[in-house]
Amino acid sequence: MKSPRVLLRVFAVALLGAAAISPALSAQMQPTTPRGADEGDGPHERLILRGATIIDGTGAPPMGPVDIVIEGDRIVQIQTVGYPGVPIDENRRPSGATKEIDLSGMYVMPGFVDMHAHTGGPGKASQAEYVYKLWMGHGITTSRGVGHGPMMWALGEKAAAERNEIVAPRMFTYARPGEAWDRGAVDSPEKAREWVQWAAQVEVDGAKIDGLKLGAMDPDIMAAVIDEGKKFGLGSVAHLGQMGVVRMTALDAAEVGLDMMTHYYGLMESMLTDYSVQDWPLDYNYQDEQHRFGNVGRLWNQAAEPGSEKWNDLIDRFLELGFGIDPTMTIYEASRDVMRSREADFHEEYTLPSQWDFYQPSRRAHGSYWFYWTSEDEYHWKRFFQKWMHFLNDYKNAGGRVTTGSDSGFIYKLYGFDYIRELELLREAGFHPVEVVRSATLFGAEELHDPKGASIDFGILRAGLKADLVVVDENPLQNLKVLYGNGAVKLNDETGETERVGGIKYTIKDGIVYDAQQLLADVREMVRRAKDARAISDGGGS
DSSP states (O other): OOOOOOOOOOHHHHHHHHHHHHHHHHHHHHOOOOOOOOOOOOOOSEEEEEEEEOOOOOSSEEEEEEEEEEETTTEEEEOOOOOOTTOOOOSOOOOOSSSEETTTHHHHHOEEEEEEEEOOOOSHHHHHHHHHHHHTTTEEEEEEOOOOSHHHHHHHHHHHTTTTTTTTEEEEEEEEETOOOOOOOOSHHHHHHHHHHHHTTOOOOEEEEEESTTTTOHHOOOHHHHHHHTTOOOOEEEEEOEEEEEETTHHHHTTOOOOESSSTOOOOOOSSSSOSSOOTTTTOOTSSHHHHHHGGGGGGGTOOOSSSHHHHHHHHHHHHHOOOEEEEEEHHEEEEEHHHHHHHTHHHHOHHHHHHHHSOOSSSTTOOOSSOOOOOOOHHHHHHHHHHHHHHHHHHHTTEEEEOOOOSSSSOOOOHHHHHHHHHHHHHHHHHHHHHHHHHTTTHHHHHHHGGGOOEEEEOOOSSSSEEEESSSSOTTOOOGGGGGOOEEEEEETTTEEEEEEOOEEEEETEEEHHHHHHHHHHHHHHHHHHHHHHHHTSOOO
16 A cells, blocks of 8 residues: 555645646546446455465466465465365365355466556546456456556546556556656657656556657667666566667667567567568558558568578577567457458457447558458468467567457457456467466466566465466366356357357456456447447447
């Protein structure tokens, strides 16, 4: 819990920042709907979860049955209570519970960490509640916003989530240098250091550095942001977009101290073979998003091959520098198979009509680049994914840190659901299922705590850490699909009918037990109301 003085400082700066925001935007930047009295049970004086099998997040295999004791917001004991297939030894069971939940036959993991998140919309309260419940309904108990929304609004949401006043994950706020202050553009190393010092005062957690547009951050300014951030315990992550990657590849950024890259930008460019830049078509225009995304997929045959000297040297140097990779493969998956993403079976019940509109081909909406997407585009993206996945698996096997992020809200990708898809894509890349869980839990927690030089406070199942847990009644290592909000399709051999099994049963954050399926039912109702409202406004159309 922050001290009253810190909270007052954040609030005061937030007011100053809000004064510079347009009235229209300010009106939308309202706090999310407060947590209802019937939303979440706890925290409890002594909650005991009985008889579970745990997957602890470290990469260790499952173990059970165990009883997990939670007091307030902390795990205080994890006790083995017997062996599979034989009666539990009641003499070994912890006692004194003020609340018990029987989890016999169920699996418990640490809460998931989404390392690349946006809340969607310009800080709209209704949009935020929709997104948060999709996240929490899929076991996401920590979210790194890059950013969640306008910075000052996001800091307010972060504080409310920390106090559990809203149904939302724990939040880490990473902001773009220059965001929300009134001292001009961050256009020099000196200005960069000033912004970092100011951002640290209002408890921003790190810098999100973009290289997306004309005027992308110059290397000396980026280096100043990163260097000054380290003095104040701020992390750094970069989207090294095409307009800046020619001067700052992933290797260049790692050399000046960047903590982590997100997406893939700058990775292939760190090991190009025939040119020092991508072999762009000569009619390329970055402002045409089909040009932008279509040509990224064609990088696969312009970079070094797996196992080559340049490939292995890059892995070795990243390891020496302690460089992290948050690939967010899920947000680009539609590029290799747009039909799969467009026709996903959850859209009908869980995707707001306004979100669906945003996904449709548009010259103006970011990530809606399906102007004339071809089988050739998908071919190159499939080859790109193969090489990208190969690198991620090699890096993980060499000891590198690969985390899980979703970047949902674009490109037919939905909050929560497509975070789980990221887990499946890591499995496709060659990660063992327990390595997938480790990327989704421990590795994200370490990446968020390392800048402050702090030990993790969540991310694995251990006494003394935060009581952030995911409970599912099927084995997720055998089938990651059981983590989807609508479960996995399975034939019932007794009835001859198909049914859905799984779906996260409980998401526990700070010792508060949420019924994950009820959170998702709330989302379905939001979508139903939005569709009904649209039908009325359209005079009865769909």
